[in-house]
Amino acid sequence: MLIHWYRLANWLYRHHVPLLPRLIYYLQYILFNSSVPPSCSIGGGVKFGYGGIAVVIHARAVIGNNCIIGQCTxxxxxxxxxxVPRIGNNVHISTGAKILGPITIGDNVIIGANAVVVKDVPSNCIVAGVPARIIRTNIRVEDYD
Known part of the structure; x- marks a missing residue:
């Protein structure tokens, strides 16, 4: 549901409609306790776990296609x-994960629950821990869905 509010606000933002994107942003903040600004870039097929409760995304963040973002992320x-972070395609960000700073997350990455990612992550791997480190490489995300 949160993604639908974001898509509407983002469309209005890109078409330079004044005020409405900001109102939708505040509405989603009240309803979902989430901060997903209309200026961030979120690709197609992205899903928010549990409706996107307590998700915070930077206004300039870029998120690829077909990602899953857990709650409290x-x-x-x-x-x-x-x-700010740039996240590739087919990335699974588990509950409570923090992705901070000028980093790039590759494609087909799984980020473990409550991981704190502060360094670049290459494609096709699993990261976990505080700070996050690679625990497995050369994975196929389809095996973990």
Whole structure:
């Protein structure tokens, strides 16, 4: 449901409609306790776990296609850096994960629950821990769905 509100607000934002994107942003904040600004870029097929409860996404973040974002997830910047996370396609971000700073997450990556990712993650691997580290490589995401 949250993704539908985001898509509407993003469409209005891209078409320079004043005020409405901001109102939708506040409405989704009240309904879902989430901060998903209309200015961020979220690809097609993205799903929010449990309706996207308590998800926080930076206004300039870029998220690829067919990703799954668990509840209580933060995708945000880092003090002193202008750049924000860029997330590839087919990425599964588990509950409570934090992705912070000017990093790139490759395609077909699984990020474990409550992991704190502060470094780039290559494609086709699983990361977990605080701070997150690679625990397995050369995976197929379809095997873990």
């Amino acid at each position: 933060t995708i945000g910047g880092k003090s002193g850096h202008y750049e």
